[in-house]
Amino acid sequence: MSKMQSFALAGLAPSKTLRRAALATFALVVLLQASFAPAQTLSGTVNNSSTGKPSAGDEIIVFSLDQGIRKSGRISTDAQGRFTLKPDKAQTRYLVRAIHQGVAYDQVVDAKAASVAIKVYDVAQNVNGIGVVADIMRIQASNGELMVTRDIGVRNTSNPPRVQLKARNLEFYIPDGARIIENSGVAIIENSPPMKSTPVAEREKNRYSFIFPLGPGSTRFEVSYQLPYTGSAKLDPKPIYPVEHFMVMLPKAMQFKAATSTGFKAMNLPNGPDAAVELAAKTRERQNLAFNISGEGVLPTPRKRGVQSSMPPEESPAGVAPATHSNDRPRRGSGPRIKVGDILQAYRWWILCGLAATVIVSAVCVAWRQQAAARAFMRQKMHHPRKERCETR
Numbered sequence: 489m490s491k492m493q494s495f496a497l498a499g500l501a502p503s504k505t506l507r508r509a510a511l512a513t514f515a516l517v518v519l520l521q522a523s524f525a526p527a528q529t530l531s532g533t534v535n536n537s538s539t540g541k542p543s544a545g546d547e548i549i550v551f552s553l554d555q556g557i558r559k560s561g562r563i564s565t566d567a568q569g570r571f572t573l574k575p576d577k578a579q580t581r582y583l584v585r586a587i588h589q590g591v592a593y594d595q596v597v598d599a600k601a602a603s604v605a606i607k608v609y610d611v612a613q614n615v616n617g618i619g620v621v622a623d624i625m626r627i628q629a630s631n632g633e634l635m636v637t638r639d640i641g642v643r644n645t646s647n648p649p650r651v652q653l654k655a656r657n658l659e660f661y662i663p664d665g666a667r668i669i670e671n672s673g674v675a676i677i678e679n680s681p682p683m684k685s686t687p688v689a690e691r692e693k694n695r696y697s698f699i700f701p702l703g704p705g706s707t708r709f710e711v712s713y714q715l716p717y718t719g720s721a722k723l724d725p726k727p728i729y730p731v732e733h734f735m736v737m738l739p740k741a742m743q744f745k746a747a748t749s750t751g752f753k754a755m756n757l758p759n760g761p762d763a764a765v766e767l768a769a770k771t772r773e774r775q776n777l778a779f780n781i782s783g784e785g786v787l788p789t790p791r792k793r794g795v796q797s798s799m800p801p802e803e804s805p806a807g808v809a810p811a812t813h814s815n816d817r818p819r820r821g822s823g824p825r826i827k828v829g830d831i832l833q834a835y836r837w838w839i840l841c842g843l844a845a846t847v848i849v850s851a852v853c854v855a856w857r858q859q860a861a862a863r864a865f866m867r868q869k870m871h872h873p874r875k876e877r878c879e880t881r
Contacts (some may be wrong), residue, residue, distance in 0.1 A: 530575060532605060538609065560575035579599055584596075591651055610651070619645075621799070623733070624638070626737045655699060672711050723778065743781065747778040751771070
C-alpha cells in the first residue's frame with residue numbers, strides 16, 4: 489500500500505465514525521422526544537337518560553381502530569359520570585364502549601375530539617311502551633325450495649326511556665320442516681348498520697326468540713329460513729304480538745290466497761313492480777293470519793346497504809347503541825281504510841326494507857339460489873344420464 493493510500497484511508501476512517509455517531513445521536517434524541525411527549529388523552533361523560541343524572545361506576549373500554557380492533561384501555565366513570573383515559577398507543581380513531589347494567593353502548597371517536605358524551609339507559613325485564621309496528625314476510629320459491637325472510641320492526645316509546653332486556657325479548661314461529669339459515673339473523677338499531685343476532689330455539693317446537701336489548705327508539709330484526717316446496721304451501725305466521733302492519737311480499741309470478749277473515753288487502757308498492765304485496769292492519773295477538781301460496785318466482789335482488797364493521801368481540805355483552813329519536817314516528821289511522829301513501833311515509837323504514845334488505849340477506853339469497861340450481865342440475869343428470877356429454881375442442 490502506498491503512502492498516499494494510507495493517508496486517504498486514515499482520513500476516511502474518522503469521517504465514517506463521525507457520521508455513525510451523528511446518526512446514533514439523532515435516533516436517541518428522537519426516541520427521547522417520543523418518550524417525553526405528552527400521551528394522548530381521551531375524556532368524556534356518561535349520562536343516564538332514564539334518570540337524567542350522571543352515570544357513576546359504568547365500565548369504559550376503549551378500542552383502537554387504526555389497524556384492526558384492539559383493546560387500548562379500561563376505566564370506570566367517577567361519581568359525576570366522567571372518565572379520563574390515556575390509551576396505551578396514540579391512534580386517530582377509537583371506539584369507546586360504556587357498559588351500563590350489562591348493556592353496551594358504542595361510539596366511534598376521532599382522536600382530535602375534545603371529549604365524548606355517551607347516553608345510557610336503565611335496564612328492566614318488562615318495559616311499558618314497546619310494540620311491534622311492522623312484520624314483513626318476503627317469500628320466494630325456486631327449484632323445490634321455499635325461502636322466507638322475516639323482518640320485524642319494534643318501537644320502544646317508554647317514558648322515562650328504558651331498555652328492555654330479558655331471555656325472550658322478541659319471539660316468532662317458523663313452519664314445520666323449516667330450517668333457519670345460518671348467519672341470517674340480524675338486529676338493526678335505527679340509523680345504524682346491522683349487527684349479528686342469532687335466534688335461539690325455545691322448548692316449544694318451531695318457536696324461536698331474539699335475545700337482544702330493545703332500546704328507546706326503533707329496532708329491526710331479520711331472519712331467513714327455508715323449507716321443501718312442491719309448488720304450493722300453507723303458511724301460518726302465528727303472531728305472538730299485536731302488529732300495526734303485517735305484510736306479505738312475494739313475486740307477482742306466485743299466487744296468494746288468504747284464509748277466511750284474515751283482513752289481508754292487496755297493496756301497490758311504489759318502485760316494486762315485480763312484487764305483489766298483501767297487507768293486514770292492526771292485527772291482534774294470536775290472530776289467524778294463515779295463507780296459501782302457489783307457483784314459483786324470485787324477488788328482485790335487494791339493494792346493498794352498509795354493514796357494520798366487526799365490533800370488538802372481547803367482553804361484549806348484548807349491545808345497544810344510543811337511539812336516535814326522530815320525528816317520523818308511526819301514525820295510527822283513524823279508521824279501517826288504509827291509505828298506501830300514509831303507510832309508506834310513516835313506516836318507510838320497515839316497509840321499504842323489503843326492497844332494500846341488508847347485505848347479509850342478499851348473500852343468503854344468492855347462495856340459496858346457487859344451491860337450488862345445483863341440486864336441480866344433479867337431479868336432471870340422474871334422470872337423463874345419456875343426455876349429459878362433455879365436449880372439448
